[in-house]
Amino acid sequence: MTSSDVECMECWNDGPPKEAIVDFVERVTREGGPDYVPPAERIAAFDNDGTLWCEFPMQVQVFFALAEVKRLAAQDPSLLQKPAFKAMVDGDLKALASLPKKEVFEPAFATHAGMTVEEFHENAQRWLAQAKHPTLKQPFTQGAYLPQCELLTYLRVNGFKTYIVTGGGVEFVRVVAEELYGIPPEQVIGSSTKMKLDTVDGKTVLRKLPELASFDDRDEKVVNIALHIGRRPIFAFGNSDGDLAMIRYTLGGDGPRMAWYLHHDDAEREFAYDRDFKLSPLREGLDRAAEYGIGMVSMKNDWREVFAR
Amino acid sequence: MTSSDVECMECWNDGPPKEAIVDFVERVTREGGPDYVPPAERIAAFDNDGTLWCEFPMQVQVFFALAEVKRLAAQDPSLLQKPAFKAMVDGDLKALASLPKKEVFEPAFATHAGMTVEEFHENAQRWLAQAKHPTLKQPFTQGAYLPQCELLTYLRVNGFKTYIVTGGGVEFVRVVAEELYGIPPEQVIGSSTKMKLDTVDGKTVLRKLPELASFDDRDEKVVNIALHIGRRPIFAFGNSDGDLAMIRYTLGGDGPRMAWYLHHDDAEREFAYDRDFKLSPLREGLDRAAEYGIGMVSMKNDWREVFAR
Structure with a gap:
């Protein structure tokens, strides 16, 4: 050096x-x-x-969870009893941002239950390849x-x-x-x-x-x-x-x-x-x-x- | 290569x-x-x-636990209610070897509760420096x-x-x-x-x-x-x-x-x-x-x- x-x-x-x-x-x-x-x-x-x-x-992974959670809530409406899930499905970013970080991250973990680690990896990669930040207008990466x-x-x-x-x-x-x-x-x-x-x-x-x-x-x-x-x-x-x-x-x-x-x-x-x-x-x-x-x-x-x- | x-x-x-x-x-x-x-x-x-x-x-760490557990059982006799602790204090290696591995390892974890990671490290190092295998008659290391x-x-x-x-x-x-x-x-x-x-x-x-x-x-x-x-x-x-x-x-x-x-x-x-x-x-x-x-x-x-x- x-x-x-x-x-x-x-x-x-x-x-x-x-x-x-x-x-x-x-x-x-x-x-x-x-x-x-x-x-x-x-x-x-x-x-x-x-x-x-x-x-x-919001953290990138919360945006990712947002993109996933609507599909899953349709399959299992009981998820909507959790404030973070409900706020995500309603698109209520203000309500979401008012929750503790642990609660907000919960859907990010829960939505991927049952996936193999490899499936999760591919899923996340696919989303990251096309998703963009809402105001910076650039890929999250x-x-x-x-x-x-x-x-x-x-x-x-x-x-x-x-x-x-x-x-x-x-x-x-x-x-x-x-x-x-x-x-x-x-x-x-x-x-x-x-x-x-x-x-x-x-x-x-x-x-x-x-x-x-x-x-x-x-x-x-x-x-x-x-x-x-x-x-x-x-x-x-x-x-x-x-x-x-x-x-x-x-x-x-x-x-x-x-x-x-x-x-x-x-x-x-x-x-x-x-x-x-x-x-x-x-x-x-x-x-x-x-x-x-x-x-x-x-x-x-x-x-x-x-x-x- | x-x-x-x-x-x-x-x-x-x-x-x-x-x-x-x-x-x-x-x-x-x-x-x-x-x-x-x-x-x-x-x-x-x-x-x-x-x-x-x-x-x-027995695994080296079980020998280590053995060396520690007598001192601790004297301080907290309720530990003796657990078969692995009792067998250790009694020196009953046969009873010990008949227990499932998870139970036998338990004292190894429990005896170090409250120690900082650094203290545990020093403790284990000190024991390893002098302890010998009972029949091979050589240091465990x-x-x-x-x-x-x-x-x-x-x-x-x-x-x-x-x-x-x-x-x-x-x-x-x-x-x-x-x-x-x-x-x-x-x-x-x-x-x-x-x-x-x-x-x-x-x-x-x-x-x-x-x-x-x-x-x-x-x-x-x-x-x-x-x-x-x-x-x-x-x-x-x-x-x-x-x-x-x-x-x-x-x-x-x-x-x-x-x-x-x-x-x-x-x-x-x-x-x-x-x-x-x-x-x-x-x-x-x-x-x-x-x-x-x-x-x-x-x-x-x-x-x-x-x-x-």
Whole structure:
């Protein structure tokens, strides 16, 4: 790694966050230096919705659930007793946005019950290939933030192992993670449904069940990091209070550590929201970032570009 | 990879298993060949107890629990109402060996409730540093099978990612996996307890709870492979019916696939057991290996050495 490689972060404006990240990476990779961290311990954990791609006005997976749920509610009207299902079928995005994130994600898990993991994968891929964001008028996959893709690459070039730790469904995010972010399926940790084995044509398949196994948000992100990685990350990036436990866990270890919040303050190029975004608010994290030692990245000021053109 | 590198498997006798493994690896790594598999999809899943190290007359972690449980039963006599705890405190190994594996492992999880993951790690490390196998009279860590360590290395040299998928506790196995097998913590999948976040000196820690989250045996091995890896392995190695679901899942995908059972038929150098080993029997797997397409490795005939000297 030479300083010229920093040029790969060309979608970041020069300024404190970029300088601090480059300084951190240089310190932890300098062999023999006081802050050197062996490659195996260079674990970076990124939230996905609102951190690596656009989550406003709703997470991509909720849009996907919306597209699926009408068909399913016709088959099983009892689903409409759940507020999130009803709001989706009614197209009442305002009612939907007023519900807790866990309830809103529930249809996203429930609608795929009985599918094999492979069927779910194909289904999600097909939807992603044609669906567009309602106001940005671009495919949802185009909603990946270019500066973050650069940052992930920069970290990997410097020996980091990059993980996604998302409230979204693990299989849903795996559909896009490799292509959008260069992150292989085994480095995606997310919410999950229970599953059961079945046999089709004499071969073992896994079917998704309607029951949630883990809702990978807040404290559960830390539990799942311990379960899947077994090491404390040294670098974390989030954008909401749902990421606060993961960020504080990251910062709570020994040695050099760094964590960031992405602040959505760019109404012109993306959206401006934080404490009042009910689906995934940034409140405690915003109020206490300095006290907790969390850096703030301003989308408006720190990013030269937001989306790939 | 050249054929001379095969020499690294020098603890394997020449014979059908070694030849078949080498042939398989050469086929899946031959670029442009009909059986080529890209490196990212070269996932190998290994059971641990009885596959990578000695599990007889009881799994290492059960010996560890034995050492812990007496102290804890003195503090909480109600534990003795559970047959596995009582058998342990009474030193009644015969009663213990007659119980189902899940019950026998329970004290192993329960005795560590309330410990942070770091404390558990230190505790297990301290015990492993001095404890010895009752009849082999060697440290338990010396019970790692040399030919399997060679095989893991051979697979990794050929671009495979090697995973442990164990009924043992994930944190316990991670204590030894890197040193014994060269497998990092994030490639160990195992049984797990629930955990909760706590704060010590203002820093986030995780404490183990007495409740089992996942008993990673039989079907659950497949569910956890899907959850952690998100790809179907192309190579699997086990030694009991607890590994059969994982093995059949491995063999059930498209393209080249290979799976093995280690047959413990070596009373002289290790132990001879299969269908009557109640803690982890090999019955269906033994009777139907040929039908299912599973190869058998005979410890007695196929391994030149068993343990490192």
